[in-house]
Amino acid sequence: MKLIEAKDYHEMSMLAAEVILDQIKSKTDSVLGLATGGTVLGTYQQLILDHQRNKTTYQHIKTFNLDEYAGLSKQDENSYHAYMKKHFFDEVNIPSSQTFLPNGEAQDMKAECETYDLKIEELGGIDLQLLGIGQNGHIGFNEPGSSFESNTHLVALEQSTREANARYFDSIEDVPTHAVTMGIASIMKSKKILLLASGIQKSSILYDLFHSDVTNSIPATILINHPDTIIIADQEALSKLHQDERKMFAK
Numbered sequence: 001m002k003l004i005e006a007k008d009y010h011e012m013s014m015l016a017a018e019v020i021l022d023q024i025k026s027k028t029d030s031v032l033g034l035a036t037g038g039t040v041l042g043t044y045q046q047l048i049l050d051h052q053r054n055k056t057t058y059q060h061i062k063t064f065n066l067d068e069y070a071g072l073s074k075q076d077e078n079s080y081h082a083y084m085k086k087h088f089f090d091e092v093n094i095p096s097s098q099t100f101l102p103n104g105e106a107q108d109m110k111a112e113c114e115t116y117d118l119k120i121e122e123l124g125g126i127d128l129q130l131l132g133i134g135q136n137g138h139i140g141f142n143e144p145g146s147s148f149e150s151n152t153h154l155v156a157l158e159q160s161t162r163e164a165n166a167r168y169f170d171s172i173e174d175v176p177t178h179a180v181t182m183g184i185a186s187i188m189k190s191k192k193i194l195l196l197a198s199g200i201q202k203s204s205i206l207y208d209l210f211h212s213d214v215t216n217s218i219p220a221t222i223l224i225n226h227p228d229t230i231i232i233a234d235q236e237a238l239s240k241l242h243q244d245e246r247k248m249f250a251k
């Protein structure tokens with residue numbers, strides 16, 4: 001795991017966009033694993049700005065999102081389908097036939113998950129997976145206790161996760177209780193992983209991430225076993241780590 005320290009949210013987003021653009025430039029038909037949430041919004045904004053200024057093309061890019069709420073229609077403004085369309089897909093020249101998200105309304109969820117994993121494999125696997133991190137250490141929606149062997153599956157969301165995401169909904173009761181998420185094994189198969197963290201609310205989990213052994217009670221700790229993981233975090237998110245520790249992890 002290589003740590004890159006950013007001054008603030010804006011710098012984190014700019015650095016993250018650079019990593020993604022390097023990937024796209026080195027392989028114009030890259031398969032990108034994408035994330036939702038507040039942390040990655042600025043990164044999408046930077047990619048859109050670059051697309052407008054430099055005409056970087058997404059014509060041959062394929063994308064797979066990490067997760068989707070169960071039971072929300074694609075049109076629901078809180079669905080991750082709607083988030084991706086609004087904040088990224090509609091703003092770059094990516095053909096919609098090349099963007100994939102789990103279907104949270106699938107009748108047969110097991111079949112949906114299997115098909116999703118197969119599709120990723122069929123397109124050659126994920127070259128670069130973008131990740132945020134939950135305050136409880138979840139990646140995607142792999143909550144504490146998730147198996148490291150899991151592929152795409154249906155999960156029950158922790159109350160704390162529903163509370164953290166309630167800010168987007170009218171009330172906590174409206175936050176779905178379940179979601180479909182790529183599993184930890186699916187995420188670990190990505191050739192490269194880019195995890196972003198910003199803000200004081202992520203400082204405790206980042207401290208734990210760098211100090212804890214690999215444990216499924218903090219799912220993100222598995223990332224230390226991945227050969228090519230970059231973490232870009234801002235100063236607030238790193239504020240519980242000593243300067244010397246930050247230097248050590250930056251190597």
Ligand SMILES: N[C@@H]1[C@@H](O)[C@H](O)[C@@H](COP(=O)(O)O)O[C@@H]1O
Binds near residue numbers: 131132133139165
């Ligand atoms: N399922 C998403 C994750 O993919 C995201 O990384 C995380 C952090 O969200 P945020 O960036 O808004 O803090 O929580 C959500 O629940």
